[in-house]
Amino acid sequence: MTVSPVDFPAVKPTSRNFSAGEYPSTTFESLDGTKTHLRYGNKRVNATLNLGFSNISDAEAGLIIANYENVMSEYDFVRFKDENAAVGIDSSFLKQEIRDNAGTGQTKLGLRWRYSRPPVVTSVQPGISNVSCSFVACLDSP
Secondary structure: OOOOEEEOOOOOOOEEEEEOOEOOEEEEEOOOOOEEEEEOOOOOEOOEEEEEEEEEEHHHHHHHHHHHHHHHHHOOEEEOOOOOOOOOOOOHHHHHHHOOOOOOOOOOOOOEEEEEEEEEEEEEEOOEEEEEEEEEEEOOOO
16 A cells, blocks of 8 residues: 655644654563653654634635545555645744644654544535544655
8 A cells, every 4th residue: 555645725824733643662660669761762752733724715615625536545655745734834843743744744844744633614604614624644665
């Protein structure tokens, strides 16, 4: 099975929540209180990204739903560029955490964004909707 990047539509988010993830590890504690900590890798995993889109057209909401279908039906991954999820971020470091790294389809750490749940669409008035999307960054082999 070959996975491919699917570009997220060029819809600008009105809110963004990002968590950088954590290093995979386990802590074992013995009965006498001694702790042993094992770290399983040198890359963070399970970073999360939540995007909110307020008062967008139903057509733009449809683009987001279609993107979800394209990504999840084949278990591909989402590629973010400067014109969508990273728009409005001034820090180049933070942009590298979210967007595509030099056309590879991955972030600078080699993570790939996937939907963690389906997009939620709330109708505000006829033709206008709010959409929220949740993503998780996975460390997959190519």
